[in-house]
Amino acid sequence: MAATGYVLVSKYSSDEYNQRYFNDVLSQAERIVWRYEQDLSNGNVPKGKIKEWIGRNVKKRSDLIPMQIVDNTGRTIYHFRMNKVKPRDRTERLVYGLSALPYRVEIRLPEAPRIFKQVLYRFQSLQFVFIFIASALVSALLSWGIVRPINYLGAFSRRYANQQQVAAPPKAMLARGDELGDLAADISFMINKTHQAASNQQQLLHDVSHELRAPLARLQASAAIIEQHNPESRHVKQIHSDCERMSALIQQILNYSKLEKVNPVVxxxxxxxxxxxxxxxxxxxxxxxxxxxxxxxxxxxxxxxxxxxxxxxxxxxxxxxxxxxxxxxxxxxxxxxxxxxxxxxxxxxxxxxxxxxxxxxxxxxxxxxxxxxxxxxxxxxxxxxxxxxxxxxxxxxxxxxxxxxxxxxxxxxxx
Known part of the structure; x- marks a missing residue:
């Protein structure tokens, strides 16, 4: 609505509109001056009775632009609806007749066309205020109806990302029957699949780590037996060092997996x-x-x-x-x-x-x-x-x- 009002005002105040207005004024003023000079040379303008000539040419035509034309002697040869136009709202232009004599044309400054005035008046009317309030309320309700479930789904997915706890969206959300309901179902499906894949990966790490401990323990026992017969063996010391390193690695993997799986009490x-x-x-x-x-x-x-x-x-x-x-x-x-x-x-x-x-x-x-x-x-x-x-x-x-x-x-x- 604000943009529409801006377009109307900018259209009215644009240079193109003003130039078109002045072109129409000068074109009409030239036709009036030429007719006046022709009638004057043919004797069709009674001396001292300019008003009769003006009235005869004006009549009740609605296509005429309000203006006042004065010849080089200061005599008004044409006048149409300029009585109530204030001096500060007037401007002047010069036109020339067939005799090449100058005529001064007084016109009203450009004003908004009637259709623009009607639209701008509607913008200021009480009816428009009511329409604006009603449309704002409807837009707010519509936005709330769309944004609220989207915000909920965003919070739902963030809660899963932070807490890694699977929970289904409310049944009312899934039963909406619109695109938001489909989105909720897709998010629920994605969370379940993601959680299943992550759980499988963590379980694999956990199982592999546990399975590695048994052969590692047997390897350490074998190294201890060999060490009893040859305590200074460099190879036995290397086996012990590697076993300790593998045991530390398995423990860290278990710790990493444990952080993902266990949810202790705060x-x-x-x-x-x-x-x-x-x-x-x-x-x-x-x-x-x-x-x-x-x-x-x-x-x-x-x-x-x-x-x-x-x-x-x-x-x-x-x-x-x-x-x-x-x-x-x-x-x-x-x-x-x-x-x-x-x-x-x-x-x-x-x-x-x-x-x-x-x-x-x-x-x-x-x-x-x-x-x-x-x-x-x-x-x-x-x-x-x-x-x-x-x-x-x-x-x-x-x-x-x-x-x-x-x-x-x-x-x-x-x-």
Whole structure:
């Protein structure tokens, strides 16, 4: 409606419209002047009776434009509906007759045509206001009827993505019988298929990991028997080292699968205590790496203590693993709005910016360092655990080297 009004006003005020109006005025004024001069030369204009000539030529014609024409002596030779036009609403033009004498033409400034006036008047009428309100209400109801189920379906799919819990949309949504009902059915079908595929993948990881433990245990037992007869064998030590590495890998795979499958009860977690406990454990494994802890008072969240402990253990363990001997690992907690941020800063070699996102993928290691003692699952497990809390994992490269990892956790677990 606003656009229609704008088009009408711009059309009326355009240069093209004004030019057409003045062309029509000058064309009509020239015809009147030429007829006047012809009648004057033929004696058809009585002296002193210009009004009779004007009346005879005007009559009741509706195609005439209001104007007043004055000759070079100042005498009015034509006048039509200009009495009520105010001087500020007038403009002048010059035309020439057959005698080449100038005539001054006074006309009204361009005004909107009657159809434009009627439309603009409708825009200002009470009837239009009622129409506008009624159409706005109908549009609002129509939009609400479309947007509300779409928003619900969006929230439904996001809830599945965050919680990994399969639930069917309401029966009323599925029974709508329109395109939105079809969309709800398609989303429900997609969620079920996606959940089934993810569950199969997790079950496969879980089963394979369990199946690997039995031959691994037999291999360790065999190595122990051989070690009794030849305790200094380099090959036996290598077997033990490989078995320990495989056992650690299987345990991490089980931990990764467990985060996807298990939905523990939400508990209050004291973040500072968890950090202190993990720092104490790291002091045993990495005695040459000091951990400097700065805890924010009363840093508590509602979450899953075991999953959060795994995330802290993996991230702080990585920081200790890649820190030079004697260089401290800085561990701190702080509150920011409705979140608690756990920061872990090391002074090791750091990570390239383009590899930070890849580090969060399972089995990826920076620089593809396959010879390192890790498996590329630590940060993936940490990311899963933090996302289980509804939080985010951020990594930065400080300007003075090293790596800064931040775990942003909401204080209250989203339901």
């Amino acid at each position: 508990e209050m977690c004291n973040v500072n205590r968890l950090c202190e406990r993990v720092a104490d454990d790291m002091a045993v494994h990495y005695p040459s790496i000091p951990i400097e802890f700065n805890g924010y008072p009363n840093a508590e969240i509602s979450g899953y203590p075991e999953a959060l402990h795994q995330a802290l253990e993996n991230i702080i363990g990585n920081a200790c693993k890649y820190s030079p001997r004697g260089e401290p690992v800085e561990l701190s907690t702080q509150k920011q709005g409705n979140t608690v941020i756990i920061s872990v800063r090391d002074h090791g070699p750091g990570v390239k910016e383009d590899e930070m996102e890849k580090l969060l993928q399972p089995f990826y290691r920076a620089g593809n360092q396959m010879h390192t003692s890790g498996f590329g699952l630590g940060l993936s497990i940490a990311k899963k655990a933090i996302e289980k809390h509804g939080g985010t994992l951020r990594m930065h490269s400080p300007t003075d080297g090293g790596l800064l990892v931040e775990m942003v956790l909401p204080i209250h677990q989203q339901k």
